[in-house]
Amino acid sequence: MSGKQIFIFGAGYSGKAFARASKDADATIFGTTRSLEKFETLRQAGIMPLRFDGALTPEIGEALKTTTHLVVSVAPEEAGDPVLNAARQTITAEMPSLRWIAYLSTVGVYGDHSGGWVDETAECRPVSKRSVMRVAAEQDWLKLGEDIGRPVAILRLSGIYGPGRNALVNLENGTARRLVKPGQVFNRIHCDDIAGALRHLLEGSRGGIFNVTDDLPAPPQDVVAYAAELMGIEPPPEIPFETAQLSPMARSFYGENKRVASAAIKAAGYRFRFPDYRSALDHMWASGDWRDGEARSPMNGRDRSVARGVI
Template identity: 60%
Template sequence: MQVMIFGAGYSGKAISNALKTETVAISGTTRSEDKFESLTAAGMTPFLFDGVHLNEDLLAAMGHVTHIVQSIAPGKEGDPLLALAGEDLKRLLPNLTWMAYLSTVGVYGDHDGAWVDETTPCRPVSARSVERVAAETAWAAATQKADVPLSILRLSGIYGPGRNAFMNFEKGTARRLVKKDQVFNRIRVEDIGAALAFLMRKNERGIFNVTDDEPCPPQDVVSFAATLMGVEPPPEQAFETADLTPMARSFYGENKRVSNARIRRLGFDFGFPEYKNSLRQLWENGLWRG
């Protein structure tokens, strides 16, 4: 089995780590040679991919790949890898037998805090989420034509070692933004890796929400992290008057609780289903800095 992770960043490295126990060769793409060392340390053979051109080394490696993970975000022009592959995936990936596409729960849009699952119609709010829906649809069509099983993993807010509320306190950027009745789901990055490895082993196809069990107001997470650190939480700020970038403000335009029941019914167990236990583990084990 030969796995290639396109866009092997924070989640890609966790996926590579989760696949280390499998009998696989793992490679990953990055836009910069400066990141080759970190990909190698994560167990991947690194390749350059700028999202526009496929160089000779990458093309040669793709000829042997059996499983791909697409983690690169689409843009206004669509999915960059699919644009290069065209209508025939097997032209560039002749040995492809399974694919995963990393998407986002943002595709569901705003549901006023109600529960959503994989059967909920997508009604995205932000431009980024609109592009994700289009990419999901395009990959579904391409993999169906190539007769390749596709698993779409819809991810909630990603955190873990090196990317968490403790880091925000250390950098002085922790904030407690309050918007009435607003809730978010989260997902520990190691659970993304574990879920993908689980779906790959089962050769699953379909859409799966990969998210925790505990949607809650974002300010609660900051307060709990402050308690663990033994520091005062930052003062609450009203969302309506807070100074936010347009991207940060757009996240608060989507309010929902996301169910992970479908992947659980297949037999998958999340390692970090509750943010309090997860943050406590990061803090007490000294893993929070990564």
């Protein structure tokens, strides 16, 4: 990534993982957060922090002028995509060095497929309002790319986990639950593979739609049981989904059941470091980095963060 300047709108868990994975490259990385208190954690990840809360600051404007690669990990709102609302004109007319754009979305755009397999060619049937807004944001970014003649990569992510955010941590802190809804499965993705997929697509300036997800959609209770086995402890008891106390958003995740394939990113030449949750948990347990969420560091907060309760 020699000589590149990368700008990350929404440098949360995934953005920090990407920045850490890029420390060996000759790249300057800027990243935004809404909270000044998070500046230091961004610096530790190799990111030059800037504050973005829906409006461009002069500092952001200056950084964008020399940005070569733009990564967007900010959730859409009812008024539209916050980054496009604030920066569309800047991206269109004031970023002459821009070569490539990535937008981090979610597999939630596919909606419910009754447990069937979907890939990038599948119809989007979003159920929740947040997923409907995601589909609209994806289309807006793809249209912008067409308008300015730049490739746009849409990365549809499944439930994100990694150091500091995983079943091992949940078991240790007593928050792990084994909710059982017959036939329900979820896909997952380790943050290192989000970082790896981003780097791979960036290096090739590849545009298009890419599912970034593991190869083993599985019931969430199985993941907790596997983590408990690694730790040598008894897993928590199974709880029928019907009687579980869940927030409306968490419950909505169980209203969508599908198995997601990552055909396009593999066709583009990317090979997953952790193709399933077992290999990832094995690695984290053996290396001891499973607790360390910030030192290595899922998703930008809002809609995807809820997945932590179901992965």
